[in-house]
Amino acid sequence: MSAAVQIEYCTQCRRLPRAAWPAQELLTTFETELTELSLKPGTGGVFVVRVDGEVVRDRREQGFPEPTAVKRAVRDRVAPGRPLGHSDRPGGSGPPCVSP
Template structure:
């Protein structure tokens, strides 16, 4: 393992999540709630989570520079879908517990 890697295999750039949200649409509460969910789930795996104000109906989640969710293409995300996308990049192979199980 190089010094640029963590125990999870993620590089430092992939340990940063950005949620860009539309200020015109008043989506800050939704972005803040999703941020809380991600920080609670990945408190040991993430180095940083940023909320980035935007306009024009934007709601995009990025891990590093990679877009993992874009409202324009995929609609508003369920938290579990975003958690899976983030997990796959920052903690591959990690289980998300009971909420990930199929009934």
């Protein structure tokens, strides 16, 4: 499945870095599933993540999402069942990966 993701963020709140971080994570994780990822400047405290136009995370309804919550929400639409490693753990964190 190919999908377009949009992250709308508040310029008044200076949320560009908080939008860019999950955008980078999504592009890295879903290299073949995403056809597009856009950052849309907004105002009024907005922070909304959409997949193919459908809202999957909205700060006003669910609170400000951590990048792992954004990854899970997008994964559930574009690659259901795909494991996300540390992101699938409760709280979305864990010890860092250690390469052998």
